[in-house]
Amino acid sequence: MENWSLISLCVLLGLTSRWAVSFHSYSGAGKPPIFGDYEAQRHWQEVTYNLPVHEWYFNNTNNDLNYWGLDYPPLTAYHSLVCAYVAKLLNPEWVELHASRGYESHSHKLFMRATVLFTDILIYIPAVLLYCFYFCDGSSKQKVATALCILLYPGLILIDYGHFQYNSVSLGLALWGTLGLGLGWDLFGCLAFTLTLNYKQMELYHSLPFFCYLLGKCIKQGLTGRGFFHLVKISMTVLVTFALCWMPFLSDPKQPLQVLHRLFPVGRGLFEDKVANTWCSLNVLIKIKTLLSRETQLFLSMLPLLLKDGLLLPYVVTSLAFLFLSLYLLSALERSTEEELRLGLYRKHTQHWLPKLNLSRIIKWKFWFSLVAMAALSFTSVWLKPPAKLPDLFPVLVSVLSFLHFLGFIIYFNQVQLMEPQRKKSLKKTN
Numbered sequence: 001m002e003n004w005s006l007i008s009l010c011v012l013l014g015l016t017s018r019w020a021v022s023f024h025s026y027s028g029a030g031k032p033p034i035f036g037d038y039e040a041q042r043h044w045q046e047v048t049y050n051l052p053v054h055e056w057y058f059n060n061t062n063n064d065l066n067y068w069g070l071d072y073p074p075l076t077a078y079h080s081l082v083c084a085y086v087a088k089l090l091n092p093e094w095v096e097l098h099a100s101r102g103y104e105s106h107s108h109k110l111f112m113r114a115t116v117l118f119t120d121i122l123i124y125i126p127a128v129l130l131y132c133f134y135f136c137d138g139s140s141k142q143k144v145a146t147a148l149c150i151l152l153y154p155g156l157i158l159i160d161y162g163h164f165q166y167n168s169v170s171l172g173l174a175l176w177g178t179l180g181l182g183l184g185w186d187l188f189g190c191l192a193f194t195l196t197l198n199y200k201q202m203e204l205y206h207s208l209p210f211f212c213y214l215l216g217k218c219i220k221q222g223l224t225g226r227g228f229f230h231l232v233k234i235s236m237t238v239l240v241t242f243a244l245c246w247m248p249f250l251s252d253p254k255q256p257l258q259v260l261h262r263l264f265p266v267g268r269g270l271f272e273d274k275v276a277n278t279w280c281s282l283n284v285l286i287k288i289k290t291l292l293s294r295e296t297q298l299f300l301s302m303l304p305l306l307l308k309d310g311l312l313l314p315y316v317v318t319s320l321a322f323l324f325l326s327l328y329l330l331s332a333l334e335r336s337t338e339e340e341l342r343l344g345l346y347r348k349h350t351q352h353w354l355p356k357l358n359l360s361r362i363i364k365w366k367f368w369f370s371l372v373a374m375a376a377l378s379f380t381s382v383w384l385k386p387p388a389k390l391p392d393l394f395p396v397l398v399s400v401l402s403f404l405h406f407l408g409f410i411i412y413f414n415q416v417q418l419m420e421p422q423r424k425k426s427l428k429k430t431n
Contacts (some may be wrong), residue, residue, distance in 0.1 A: 040068040049084035051099040075198040124172035154318035167232040194241040
């Protein structure tokens with residue numbers, strides 16, 4: 001009973017925070033001629049409802065691809081179609097072909113936000129709660145804090161409810177895939193992750209760990225015996241799921257090729273809106289645009305494109321709430337000893353030259369420096385004007401700082417992962 005009460009509390013707070021954000025502005029509100037992501041999602045509903053499937057990804061008189069053309073995989077298009085049927089029942093004007101372009105109203109805004117909230121309740125929140133309460137170690141308080149930190153993460157709430165990106169669907173399906181593998185239900189895990197690939201192509205970033213884990217498991221079981229049959233079942237699950245998702249586009253070879261062309265466009269490049277942190281950071285020193293053609297850039301690690309949506313107040317509130325949960329409920333700074341952070345390798349490399357170096361204290365300093373730096377950049381981006389010669393100064397600084405965080409985390413977590421097997425072996429010997 002206690003667990004169910006805590007789960008109910010997490011759900012209530014998670015939903016409350018999402019609905020509170022929904023009463024604020026959204027991307028592109030009242031900004032013709034192309035408006036913003038709000039209009040993109042509404043337009044996809046218009047297109048999928050009024051046009052046959054074979055026209056969804058092609059440019060024609062009824063589907064101008066330069067005006068928010070579909071550029072996500074088929075499962076996103078099917079989701080838009082389902083939403084469109086509901087919209088048609090509520091108000092046909094919302095999805096009327098051509099005439100609904102740029103449509104904005106309070107009731108439609110609530111409908112769009114409700115579609116995001118519904119996918120949260122259906123897919124994302126259950127996966128988060130299952131992970132936190134049944135897979136995470138620790139006390140009930142720690143499990144609640146972990147769940148709230150995930151559910152109240154500002155980035156996901158502001159993007160999904162300000163840009164209607166439905167990231168909770170793709171992330172939720174990916175988490176269900178992870179849970180499936182954790183439970184030993186490999187075929188279910190493969191099904192869930194294949195669905196997330198067919199919902200958003202950016203989930204390709206998560207595909208390598210899934211592939212390596214499942215392949216390693218098959219190899220461990222023996223590729224000449226049980227492992228081989230397990231590999232065949234996994235492969236068939238993936239292929240059948242892809243085939244079902246792409247079936248309406250397989251009648252003509254031009255159809256899947258056009259869909260792929262829409263999913264991986266070269267024309268926008270790597271630098272749109274100064275939010276591709278890695279590329280904007282590197283471009284300060286190495287002018288990638290002048291050295292590489294767009295075709296060459298296509299083969300480098302693309303990042304999701306985000307737009308400013310003006311949600312300053314929700315950004316501040318959700319960020320402070322997230323920070324409070326991390327520091328107070330999870331006691332993040334108190335759990336920063338060298339052993340808990342697994343800094344043994346760093347200690348090994350520094351003990352000869354700096355034997356008295358306090359790595360735990362340095363981590364805390366880095367944490368506070370990170371907060372101060374991001375707060376300062378947030379303030380300057382909103383209230384100060386950049387120099388005339390450097391109009392993109394603040395976005396570039398944000399990108400550089402974000403990239404440095406990303407680089408530090410990827411080095412740290414890879415080091416922990418590589419050292420973990422040795423740590424487990426030593427624990428077994430001790431036991």
